[in-house]
Amino acid sequence: MKVLILGSGFGGVVAAERLAEQLGDEHQITLVSRSRQFVFYPALVRLAFEKSEPADVSFDLRHTMLNRRINFIEAEVAHVHPVERSVTIANGQVEGRLPYDYLIFALGRRLATERITGFYEHAHHLLNVDKAISFGNAIKKFHEGRAVFGQCPGARLPVPVYESAFALARRLEEKGERERVRITVVSPTTLESEIVDPAGAAALKKALEAHGIEFLSNLSINSLTQNAAITKSGDLIDFDLLMLVPPFRGSSAASYLGITNEDGYIHVDSTMRVNGLERIYAVGDCVNFDGPKMGHMAVRQGEVAAANLAAQIDGRAPVSHYQHEMRFVVDEIGTDSFYVRKDLSTDEPATVRQGRFWSWAKRVHEKYWEVTHS
Numbered sequence: 001m002k003v004l005i006l007g008s009g010f011g012g013v014v015a016a017e018r019l020a021e022q023l024g025d026e027h028q029i030t031l032v033s034r035s036r037q038f039v040f041y042p043a044l045v046r047l048a049f050e051k052s053e054p055a056d057v058s059f060d061l062r063h064t065m066l067n068r069r070i071n072f073i074e075a076e077v078a079h080v081h082p083v084e085r086s087v088t089i090a091n092g093q094v095e096g097r098l099p100y101d102y103l104i105f106a107l108g109r110r111l112a113t114e115r116i117t118g119f120y121e122h123a124h125h126l127l128n129v130d131k132a133i134s135f136g137n138a139i140k141k142f143h144e145g146r147a148v149f150g151q152c153p154g155a156r157l158p159v160p161v162y163e164s165a166f167a168l169a170r171r172l173e174e175k176g177e178r179e180r181v182r183i184t185v186v187s188p189t190t191l192e193s194e195i196v197d198p199a200g201a202a203a204l205k206k207a208l209e210a211h212g213i214e215f216l217s218n219l220s221i222n223s224l225t226q227n228a229a230i231t232k233s234g235d236l237i238d239f240d241l242l243m244l245v246p247p248f249r250g251s252s253a254a255s256y257l258g259i260t261n262e263d264g265y266i267h268v269d270s271t272m273r274v275n276g277l278e279r280i281y282a283v284g285d286c287v288n289f290d291g292p293k294m295g296h297m298a299v300r301q302g303e304v305a306a307a308n309l310a311a312q313i314d315g316r317a318p319v320s321h322y323q324h325e326m327r328f329v330v331d332e333i334g335t336d337s338f339y340v341r342k343d344l345s346t347d348e349p350a351t352v353r354q355g356r357f358w359s360w361a362k363r364v365h366e367k368y369w370e371v372t373h374s
């Protein structure tokens, strides 16, 4: 059988690796992605604050994939043709249509910066290695004024916002420059809905207060000038330094297939099969689950899809179900760094743990990925 996996982020890489472990040599596994570089996104805040090097956060996937007998094709996915069971790929090593028997869609999501006028001209962001480095250069030159960190509506990525605000506060505290800078975090919702849990939100609120970081809720930024963010209701938030997570939408390669919600996210069931299409699974940021979009969710969904796809090839019923759970560490707060874990399918309260250990645990996780994939 030919198994095609689209996208080599956390979801696609883990799905490919698990399939290589579970399928015999008679099956062909191919991973198609626009870049051979894997980026470990959770480490980009540390890169911006000079606590890691570019080589620690990004590596070439081709050799690891080949060692695991996965073909890697560096190319752009243009169209999926579910009836013909093929995918059109362009601008890469191979061009044309690739046939498949089974497909895993793991293309992440696309920036919707067109919704924020002035985003590219006036905001820093952390969505690739070069941009993290350029944000880092701006931080080095920043000694006084107001720094604003925030998410746009539809960003669903709170962790780097808080980590950047805490990292800046601590850097300025160490240099004795803290009182010259006002640090503001702006949210389109509230702390409780960003962290999805009252206990997690309370821990975060306490840490923000301890570092003198102000929090502004229910402000939807929708345009930027050189020194101000303008909200939907016309409020102006002035800044001297701005790091913003832009809005996102689902991948455009799925948008015409009739399988997505209004934001372009793909409907799947708990086995990670795409609703309404045969032999297609989807995993990671591209799928339609509530709450933040996180790497550990993509990893778990990749494992579930691989197990069920291998079972389907064998003619067996699904063997694994995805349980929607949120787990994250907010690092860069020193002894207050904290971990939140919550089952998003129930109303059970989250588990919240605090202490320097969680900073260390996040770094160990990063190292583990680097060692096992580069």
Ligand SMILES: Cc1cc2nc3c(=O)[nH]c(=O)nc-3n(C[C@H](O)[C@H](O)[C@H](O)COP(=O)(O)OP(=O)(O)OC[C@H]3O[C@@H](n4cnc5c(N)ncnc54)[C@H](O)[C@@H]3O)c2cc1C
Binding pocket: 006, 007, 008, 009, 010, 011, 012, 032, 033, 034, 035, 041, 042, 043, 044, 045, 075, 076, 077, 078, 106, 107, 108, 109, 126, 127, 157, 159, 160, 251, 253, 283, 284, 285, 286, 293, 294, 295, 296, 297, 298, 327, 328, 329
């Ligand atoms: C700064 C930052 C910090 C973060 N911190 C955390 C954290 O602390 N904890 C956590 O759990 N998560 C964190 N995340 C979120 C996490 O990185 C994402 O949830 C995760 O990367 C999603 O994995 P994915 O495989 O679904 O998608 P992606 O990682 O986006 O991978 C998608 C892949 O598809 C490829 N692709 C896309 N479109 C095409 C196309 N048309 N043709 C060919 N290839 C294409 C891309 O090049 C990429 O290889 C963070 C993200 C950022 C940006």
